[in-house]
Amino acid sequence: MLDAGNLLYKRTNIHKGPSQERLTAETIIDIYTGLHYDAVGVGPLDLAGSMDLLKNSGDNGFPWISANLADDLDKPLFKQWINRKAGDTDIYITALTAPPGMMPSGIKILKTETVLPKLLKKFTGAKQKPFIILLSTLTNDENRKIVEQYPDINLIIGADRSRSNISPKIFKNCLLTQTEKQGKYQGLLEIIFGTTRQWGMDNSKELADLQNKLGSLNWQLRRLEKKSKLPGQSEKFKTTILRLNNEKEAMSKKIDSLKEIIQQESVSGAANDQFIYRFIRLQKNMPNDQPTVGKLHILNSKIRKLHKNNKQTSQSSKLIEGMAGYPVCETCHEAQFKFWEKSMHASAFMTLVEKNKQYDLDCLPCHLTIDASNSAFTIKTTRGYLSYPVRMQSVGCESCHGPGKSHSLNPDTVSMLRLPDRKTCLTCHSSEHDDNFDYEVKIQNISCPAS
Ligand code: HEC
Numbered sequence: 150m151l152d153a154g155n156l157l158y159k160r161t162n163i164h165k166g167p168s169q170e171r172l173t174a175e176t177i178i179d180i181y182t183g184l185h186y187d188a189v190g191v192g193p194l195d196l197a198g199s200m201d202l203l204k205n206s207g208d209n210g211f212p213w214i215s216a217n218l219a220d221d222l223d224k225p226l227f228k229q230w231i232n233r234k235a236g237d238t239d240i241y242i243t244a245l246t247a248p249p250g251m252m253p254s255g256i257k258i259l260k261t262e263t264v265l266p267k268l269l270k271k272f273t274g275a276k277q278k279p280f281i282i283l284l285s286t287l288t289n290d291e292n293r294k295i296v297e298q299y300p301d302i303n304l305i306i307g308a309d310r311s312r313s314n315i316s317p318k319i320f321k322n323c324l325l326t327q328t329e330k331q332g333k334y335q336g337l338l339e340i341i342f343g344t345t346r347q348w349g350m351d352n353s354k355e356l357a358d359l360q361n362k363l364g365s366l367n368w369q370l371r372r373l374e375k376k377s378k379l380p381g382q383s384e385k386f387k388t389t390i391l392r393l394n395n396e397k398e399a400m401s402k403k404i405d406s407l408k409e410i411i412q413q414e415s416v417s418g419a420a421n422d423q424f425i426y427r428f429i430r431l432q433k434n435m436p437n438d439q440p441t442v443g444k445l446h447i448l449n450s451k452i453r454k455l456h457k458n459n460k461q462t463s464q465s466s467k468l469i470e471g472m473a474g475y476p477v478c479e480t481c482h483e484a485q486f487k488f489w490e491k492s493m494h495a496s497a498f499m500t501l502v503e504k505n506k507q508y509d510l511d512c513l514p515c516h517l518t519i520d521a522s523n524s525a526f527t528i529k530t531t532r533g534y535l536s537y538p539v540r541m542q543s544v545g546c547e548s549c550h551g552p553g554k555s556h557s558l559n560p561d562t563v564s565m566l567r568l569p570d571r572k573t574c575l576t577c578h579s580s581e582h583d584d585n586f587d588y589e590v591k592i593q594n595i596s597c598p599a600s
């Protein structure tokens with residue numbers, strides 16, 4: 150069980166002290182510990198909170214590794230590598246941390262060319278060639294450069310945030326792969342270890358395939374030969390039989406040479422490494438891991454407690470700037486209000502309350518009235534959402550028509566956006582929360598009636 154890193158936070162620069170993000174990070178560490186990960190690379194996003202969480206968890210046995218993260222005196226902050234054994238094969242796992250946007254004080258990133266060669270030398274010192282895995286938060290392009298410079302690495306598992314799943318690809322003699330960020334997928338990579346430490350074709354599988362094909366070719370030939378023996382049919386199948394016989398001959402030759410290769414391999418004991426892989430999408434209908442569910446429950450009550458008590462101190466004024474709230478719109482647009490009132494948008498906040506999630510900053514924004522029609526608007530994890538006034542709760546009029554305070558005061562001079570575009574809807578109906586959103590269809594369902 151490996152993770153290349155960037156798992157604790159979604160953004161850089163998490164403010165110090167208690168926060169939903171900090172509580173979530175602590176829970177992730179707790180859950181990963183329960184799942185018995187072998188190694189987790191430290192990514193720049195893991196450094197976004199305070200260093201004490203990282204260091205303490207590392208001291209308590211959390212399997213962080215990083216070859217290049219060091220203190221002021223160049224002393225590594227975490228284990229630089231671990232090893233495992235699979236049959237006779239020694240597996241070494243190390244990790245490279247990409248430089249964070251803002252370096253926490255007291256730590257630094259050592260140069261790859263100073264740390265990696267030394268480690269690789271240590272790993273390859275043994276008689277039998279080990280299998281070397283690098284967990285990396287560098288970009289996919291940077292990983293390719295590393296492959297070119299350090300041919301001893303057999304597998305790089307990346308965490309390039311600009312990419313999603315990358316199916317394993319052999320580049321030089323290294324397999325490069327990664328799974329989509331934030332745990333949306335798990336990657337299952339099964340490796341059949343050979344001895345040459347080269348990635349290769351599965352010769353015995355190819356032999357079996359060819360033998361199967363030869364079998365069906367023979368069957369076809371026998372059938373045609375039988376048919377051509379019938380009176381007056383001998384000319385009809387002549388060319389086809391000739392062609393099939395040629396194919397048969399070529400295939401038999403291929404089979405013989407493959408058999409020879411396999412024979413040689415078994416004598417020398419040399420076989421290539423092979424792999425099979427699968428990306429497993431984490432779906433809602435999968436059975437829950439009960440201990441994890443329990444931990445998430447505790448996290449939610451911690452978040453509630455934290456936010457319930459500190460609600461008053463948070464600032465929503467900037468988020469609702471220029472907005473009036475639906476009761477104001479109702480005064481002049483009764484017909485549209487009556488229509489909206491019955492829609493799911495109007496009960497979106499209640500939906501969260503029913504789930505006990507009305508204090509969760511990861512849920513709130515899309516279940517409130519936000520400036521979604523503004524193309525410059527992006528959803529941020531901001532505590533301001535906690536102190537929203539009731540008139541702005543749920544997906545109100547201004548989520549679609551834009552802020553309308555000045556229109557409400559001067560409807561004759563200040564006009565409103567009439568038809569919200571697709572992008573406005575997608576601010577909330579993102580693929581993550583609504584994976585089959587069809588604008589053309591859904592816009593019909595929510596169009597307010599004419600007065
Ligand atoms: C004081 C009365 C008043 C209030 C309050 C008011 N409106 Fe209007 N609204 C109007 C009038 C008048 C028009 C113009 C109607 C027309 O031209 O047919 C209008 C037009 C609109 C239109 C249609 C724009 C178009 O180009 O066709 C939308 C959308 C709209 N209002 C949304 C809102 C929203 C959202 C609110 C609350 C933030 C709101 N209005 C508050 C009076 C009001």
Ligand code: HEC
Pocket residue numbers: 493494496497498500501514515516517518519521544548549569570573574575576577578588591592593594595
């Ligand atoms: C501020 C966020 C937000 C915006 C903007 C938004 N929606 Fe929604 N929408 C929601 C939420 C949240 C729900 C679910 C509410 C619930 O069930 O409590 C929802 C539910 C719906 C539903 C009912 C459920 C379904 O999928 O059939 C439709 C239809 C819909 N939205 C269409 C739209 C369209 C079309 C737009 C753009 C014009 C839009 N929405 C803009 C947040 C938003």
Ligand code: HEC
Pocket residue numbers: 500501504506509511512513514515516576577578579582583584
């Ligand atoms: C990026 C915007 C967004 C965020 C963040 C978000 N939601 Fe929603 N939510 C939606 C939209 C859009 C719908 C309607 C989708 C549909 O009906 O298919 C919805 C529907 C729902 C529903 C009703 C439909 C269902 O799936 O049962 C629930 C419950 C819900 N959300 C809870 C949550 C919770 C809990 C969180 C936080 C963990 C959350 N939402 C965060 C946009 C969001």
Ligand code: HEC
Pocket residue numbers: 475478479482485486487489490494544545546547548549550567568569592595596597598599600
């Ligand atoms: C989910 C998005 C959404 C929400 C929320 C929403 N509307 Fe609309 N509204 C629309 C769409 C779409 C139309 C139809 C535009 C068109 O067909 O040109 C519309 C049309 C209107 C019109 C013009 C009606 C006409 O043809 O004269 C008014 C006024 C209006 N809405 C007011 C409101 C008010 C007031 C609210 C809140 C009580 C509200 N809307 C909530 C999407 C929304």
